[in-house]
Amino acid sequence: MFTTIRNAFKNPDLRKRLLFTIVMLVIFRFGSAIIVPFVSGSALKELVGDGNNFFGLLNTFSGGAFANATIFALSVSPYITAQIVIQLLTVAIPPLERIAKEGEAGRRKLDRITRFVMVGMSLLQSFGYYTLLVSQNAIASEYLKGGMKYFVMVVIMFVFTAGACAVVWIGDQITEKGLGNGISIILFAGILAGLPSNIDILINKFMEGGINYVIVPIILLVFAAMIVFIIIMTDAERRIPVQYAKRVVGRKMYGGQSSFVPIKVNLSGVMPIIFASSLLSIPSTIGAFANPAPGGFWYNVLYWLSPSHWFYGILYFILIIGFNFFYVTMQYNPIEMANNIKNNNGAIPGIRPGKPTSTFISKVISKIVLIGALFLGIIAVFPIVFNAIFSIPVALGGTSIIIVVGVALDTMKQLESQLLMRHHKGFLE
Known part of the structure; x- marks a missing residue:
């Protein structure tokens, strides 16, 4: 780097x-x-x-x-x-x-x-x-x-x-x-x-x-492990192989090569976490304005929906998984992906073009989305669990770490690509 x-x-x-x-x-x-x-x-x-x-x-x-x-x-x-x-x-x-x-x-x-x-x-x-x-x-x-x-x-x-x-x-x-x-x-x-x-x-x-001084190295090791885990999951992808048919145009033959359709494990980024945190923030925001009396019904509801309560963590985890499936469904259309492959004279080996291809892609995306949703849920809920175990407020939560690591990786890749374009070994060398 x-x-x-x-x-x-x-x-x-x-x-x-x-x-x-x-x-x-x-x-x-x-x-x-x-x-x-x-x-x-x-x-x-x-x-x-x-x-x-x-x-x-x-x-x-x-x-x-x-x-x-x-x-x-x-x-x-x-x-x-x-x-x-x-x-x-x-x-x-x-x-x-x-x-x-x-x-x-x-x-x-x-x-x-x-x-x-x-x-x-x-x-x-x-x-x-x-x-x-x-x-x-x-x-x-x-x-x-x-x-x-x-x-x-x-x-x-x-x-x-x-x-x-x-x-x-x-x-x-x-x-x-x-x-x-x-x-x-x-x-x-x-x-x-x-x-x-x-x-x-x-x-x-x-x-x-x-x-306790014993907890300090544990904190450093845990956050280092989180960063490594996020880097691995951010770069992880499922590659669907695609074989393109040969075609003759004039005296030249085109196609015949093999390629793949990359499907990243974390398709939705941090959007599900933002959706879930925004929804769960509504009660605490109302409580900041209303200031309910201690011991009342709304006071207990806000207590259960506070970030330090275990019920908040469970509900947060479930909402992240639900929003992850919702966001991916809104952004990715297996039928359109199958049509693009078919229109380019391509096919997935062992899968017929058309509806069977879209069904196969849909099944693959569903499995990948589940893994990505569990990954986001674990990273987002981790600070709550960490705070409950060690009683240490962790302001730099999983969402922040995902953003920092993701932006750093994307920027470095873009910088490397810019360097590669400017130092390409061509015919004049």
Whole structure:
């Protein structure tokens, strides 16, 4: 890895791209430190707590900007939400489905629609953020009287929305002029930015005697094993062999070669985890606003649905598996895959073209999806089990590790491919 990075800095074009990416990330971190007007920057830290809740997840993705109420507090969450909404609507609404099938032009149209939806989501989340700030006394009382109240609300919502749009713009610039996928790189940077504070929490807990010195190497070994496991499962794939028939065009013969259709074990990425955590965050979010009385019915319901309860872990695991099957079903169509193979004069050895091929692909995907769903469920639930056993809050959960490892692997592969193109041994050498 270090050799690849060193060789990339030796190439002028790649060095320019790497430095541009670094500059954009520095701008992102500066924006994550500028507090929104009229707001107390430390008022939401108690709400985030040790990070093992939905607000902690948002804070992790934003690199601590959510807890400090900075202009980039929303980070890329409105854009990710808009993407999920458009992907679901593409299957449900025929006009959007037709646009999606128009190739590159259709993709650009859907991207523009996603940007408009993102602005609406940003305004909606900004209003929710403003309400949360008011409930947590993060805004001084003199700013919440008379007409000043509405002026302050509009300013805060506008700043949060503008910050979300600016983060997406930074991501687009990284994708176009830098290296890697911009949105993923920003998520990667936000998670790594919160790593020192998480390490500091563990060190303070260790110094106070809350962590036994014997547990420290166990923690390091467990997280190292998780990273290795995630790398193996991220690169794992099932290859379906495809044999293409020979055909004669004029005096030349084409085809006859063997290929394969790769089906990754983790087809859905971290989307099922985001779906499940967003759904289970609704009760805790309502509880943060309602503040039910201790001992009551709703208090007990919120207790059972808190991230530290075993029932939450079981329900979380089941939802991840369900959403994984749902997301893969929405994104992958075995009938269309079988038709593409047939139209290219290909066939799976031992399987007849047409419906038998689609049935075979469907069975393979179902088995692979089950393995991928169990993998995601284990990684997501692990921090809850770890916290219950050792009583150590692990803010850097499985979702964050999957994102960090996945983005690092994709970026390194892209960097290696760029180096290969620029150092290809051709006929002139």
